[in-house]
Amino acid sequence: MPDYRAHFDFQLSFANGGELAGTGFRLDLPSPDLDVDVIGRLLVQHLGLALVDEVELRGLRIVEEPHRGSRGVPVVQAPGARVVDLSHTIRAGLATYPGLPAPTITPHLTREDSRARYAPGTEFAMDVIHMIGNTGTYLDSPFHRYAEGPDLAGLDLSTLVGLRAEVFHLEDAWTPERRGIRAETLLDRDVRGSAVLLHTGWDRWFGRPEYGVGAPFLTEEGVRHLIEAGAVLVGIDSLNIDDTESGGERPAHSLLLDAGIHVVEHLTNLGAVPPSGARFTAAPPAVEGFGTFPVRAFAEVPA
Structure with a gap:
């Protein structure tokens, strides 16, 4: 409807x-x-x-016009749910972030070679993917920023699966002259215990040169508000949750990960998720000594 x-x-x-x-x-x-x-x-x-x-x-x-999350207008809950995929597809040669290596995919065992190892009519393909953890849609654990922080294997699954999602639809809330998402823009909802997902619309440029320049980001004041408000995870459909064009400072990563709040970057398709009422999941594999890895992020939206 x-x-x-x-x-x-x-x-x-x-x-x-x-x-x-x-x-x-x-x-x-x-x-x-x-x-x-x-x-x-x-x-x-x-x-x-x-x-x-x-x-x-x-x-x-x-x-x-799509709803943006006004208080007093309840989200209609209906039986069942539909799943909305919020992840970019990873493929060989994918450019996620300017200057980072693209993934390569090579065969370890081809189907043709496997036929000599198995019974007639049985064949397998086994492939090797070589990629940096910052590929596609990925999650940052505290270890990404802090040597003593929990790595991917140390994350609590309850903070990654089935989180109440508060989606802020912000396509018209920033401009090329004022790219930062401020705390004032995020004050109208209770986000305690939730995944805060920032829908900027920047994902439309993903994989193209335009994606790397002029992207929206979350301001330090916005970060501090979300920490104080009790968010569990913060995601964005942009190049980075920080402003990569202001020098080497990364206040969003530093403050959020220090507070144990997960960061998910390069989300997509957030426009298909309502402001409230959905559940969000973004779980990486449990890799020891690793801080960042791609996730299959998705939202379960009431039908």
Whole structure:
């Protein structure tokens, strides 16, 4: 079923004095046939305001548009679930990050050679893949940043599987001039114990030269907010969770991994996941002495 949002300007007054105004505001709607009074109440609920006296909406338009996670509009839960793949496909020669080696895939045992080893009609292929851990969609463990941090084999599976997903759809929340995702953009939801997934839309350039320049990222203030808010995992569909064009500092990696919060980079297809209500999984193999490895990241979305 399609999603609907209201576009409008508003003017609020409070019973104990004062006013609040907004222009070009957008609000998720549970259905498209709501009157102006109901939409006004949803606005107050979304903003979390108390002692509101009067609400005036101007220029109201209702359009078919994906939900972005407005408070007061519950996620519809239906029996069953569909699985949304959030991982890029790994193939020989794939360019994930500028300057890092691409994977190579070579045969160890070809099907033709295996026929001499097995019974007639039985054959196998065994191949060798050579790749850096930072390939495709991958997870960073604390060991990636800190020598004494847990490696891939030391991660608690309960922090990687079936996490409540809070997806922030941010395609229109950053610009080439202001690429950083700020804390203020992430304040409207409770993310404690959840996987926070940042949908920037940058994955559309994955595998192309454009992917490596001008990518959005999470600001240090945004990182500190998510740590204090109790997130378990933070993922992004961009080149890096840090700003790779500002020098060698990596505050997002440093702070998140120091706090034991997993980082998943190079996600894709986050636009197919609702703001709330899905479950997220991204589990790497248990490799000792290794900090980063590709994952098959996916979301289980209520049908």
